[in-house]
Amino acid sequence: MRLTRPVSYESVFKERAVAIPGFPADFTWGASTSAYQIEGATDEDGRGESIWDRFSHTPGRVRNGDTGDVACDHYHRYSDDVALMAELGLHAYRFSIAWPRILPAGTGAVSEAGLDFYDRLVDALLEREIEPHATLYHWDLPQALEDAGGWPARATANAFVGYADVVARRLGDRLATLATLNEPWCSSHLGYAAGIHAPGRTDPAAALAAAHHLLVAHGMAMEAIRSAAPRMRAGIVLNFEPHLPASEHPLDVEAAAFAHARYNRWFLDPLTGGDYPEDVARAIGWRRDEVQAGDMATIAAPLDFMGVNYYTRTLERSSLLPPLAPRPGRRVTGLGWEIYPEGLTGILELVASRTGNLPLYVDENGAAFPLDPADPTHDPDRVAYLRSHFAAALAALEHGVPLRGYFVWSLMDNFEWAEGYAQRFGLVHVDFATQERRVRESGRYLAAVARSGKLEEVAR
Ligand code: FCB
Numbered sequence: 103m104r105l106t107r108p109v110s111y112e113s114v115f116k117e118r119a120v121a122i123p124g125f126p127a128d129f130t131w132g133a134s135t136s137a138y139q140i141e142g143a144t145d146e147d148g149r150g151e152s153i154w155d156r157f158s159h160t161p162g163r164v165r166n167g168d169t170g171d172v173a174c175d176h177y178h179r180y181s182d183d184v185a186l187m188a189e190l191g192l193h194a195y196r197f198s199i200a201w202p203r204i205l206p207a208g209t210g211a212v213s214e215a216g217l218d219f220y221d222r223l224v225d226a227l228l229e230r231e232i233e234p235h236a237t238l239y240h241w242d243l244p245q246a247l248e249d250a251g252g253w254p255a256r257a258t259a260n261a262f263v264g265y266a267d268v269v270a271r272r273l274g275d276r277l278a279t280l281a282t283l284n285e286p287w288c289s290s291h292l293g294y295a296a297g298i299h300a301p302g303r304t305d306p307a308a309a310l311a312a313a314h315h316l317l318v319a320h321g322m323a324m325e326a327i328r329s330a331a332p333r334m335r336a337g338i339v340l341n342f343e344p345h346l347p348a349s350e351h352p353l354d355v356e357a358a359a360f361a362h363a364r365y366n367r368w369f370l371d372p373l374t375g376g377d378y379p380e381d382v383a384r385a386i387g388w389r390r391d392e393v394q395a396g397d398m399a400t401i402a403a404p405l406d407f408m409g410v411n412y413y414t415r416t417l418e419r420s421s422l423l424p425p426l427a428p429r430p431g432r433r434v435t436g437l438g439w440e441i442y443p444e445g446l447t448g449i450l451e452l453v454a455s456r457t458g459n460l461p462l463y464v465d466e467n468g469a470a471f472p473l474d475p476a477d478p479t480h481d482p483d484r485v486a487y488l489r490s491h492f493a494a495a496l497a498a499l500e501h502g503v504p505l506r507g508y509f510v511w512s513l514m515d516n517f518e519w520a521e522g523y524a525q526r527f528g529l530v531h532v533d534f535a536t537q538e539r540r541v542r543e544s545g546r547y548l549a550a551v552a553r554s555g556k557l558e559e560v561a562r
Pocket of ligand 1: 136139284285288341411466511518519527
């Protein structure tokens with residue numbers, strides 16, 4: 103069912119609230135990756151340069167000077183990787199398509215070799231009865247488009263529509279879903295304001311323009327995808343974090359509400375028919391110069407699904423109050439992200455309160471932990487992390503959230519952006535010297551849950 107407006111918060115939650123013994127039989131279990139993080143082969147078959155090639159080759163940008171030049175060499179090993187997914191009994195695989203493989207300069211000439219690669223990947227998945235879920239933009243903008251202004255320039259949104267059209271025409275007959283963007287907050291904020299992701303700019307005004315153009319690109323691309331592949335399900339993937347007050351002080355409550363609007367609602371509200379949170383826009387001095395007539399309607403194009411990426415929460419402390427001492431017993435992952443599974447239930451309920459009956463997917467959830475030197479496949483912390491988050495998703499289902507599937511980040515260890523290869527998220531361990539893959543305990547655990555639909559203990 104395609105819905106633009108929620109049925110209503112109450113009807114969705116009240117009608118469906120039932121205790122369910124496990125995940126529904128048709129629940130989709132899968133794993134996620136993205137092109138630049140796993141493919142390698144950055145110079146092959148006419149692929150153009152992306153902003154992540156440029157960024158990672160700039161000294162000082164990525165830990166240890168790591169790059170995605172080789173990564174998991176998935177471009178050459180995709181067939182073995184699909185076999186591994188089949189061995190794990192995954193129902194689905196979420197991957198992204200590299201724009202610079204399809205249109206090396208961002209617009210203009212289409213590379214048949216690039217399209218052929220994804221054609222082969224999709225067919226290999228279908229042969230194994232694994233649903234292909236693709237994303238068009240997981241952060242690897244063609245460098246030529248960045249040179250022409252990047253996302254702060256509206257022309258990049260127009261270029262994206264051309265790219266979406268080419269991909270939808272070629273793969274739209276076989277993809278289970280196609281997402282336009284992955285986490286536009288990250289591409290705009292981390293890339294253009296914080297400067298810690300490609301293209302590494304530190305210009306808050308440019309980041310706001312980028313965020314708007316990303317959403318306009320999404321909306322216009324939805325239309326292009328609909329006409330190119332009317333039967334394919336299309337949507338978008340957002341990252342969410344609960345921003346909760348660090349104390350009951352009204353200033354902390356206010357700081358949390360502000361951060362929630364800035365981080366979560368900035369994207370969720372316009373996509374579900376609302377506007378950018380006005381008080382935040384005023385406070386940060388955004389004059390909406392980039393917003394043209396009709397843009398908000400374009401952004402609110404009907405969706406077939408929404409993807410929810412969830413990792414952690416943030417506690418907000420007002421800058422007017424003295425800092426709080428660190429809380430004892432706070433559990434964190436290798437990246438220092440707090441482990442807070444109940445946040446996933448809340449976020450799914452928050453999204454469903456806006457999207458009503460629209461199918462939702464957890465499109466990313468997972469954790470990096472340091473390697474066990476004795477056995478890199480021994481990862482009880484990751485198993486516990488996943489189990490607690492699966493339970494949180496089950497609670498959301500019990501409350502009536504129309505959650506249809508869950509993709510763990512990530513299928514295998516890979517290039518973790520500015521962290522390079524130092525942080526490992528894989529269900530499968532990768533030895534980057536030999537490219538040997540070994541399934542971790544967490545991979546076996548996901549396999550067991552996918553088989554039974556129950557939160558069972560780890561199967562070795
Ligand atoms: C998400 C990204 C994904 C991965 C995880 C850890 O924000 O979408 O590529 O890096 O974080």
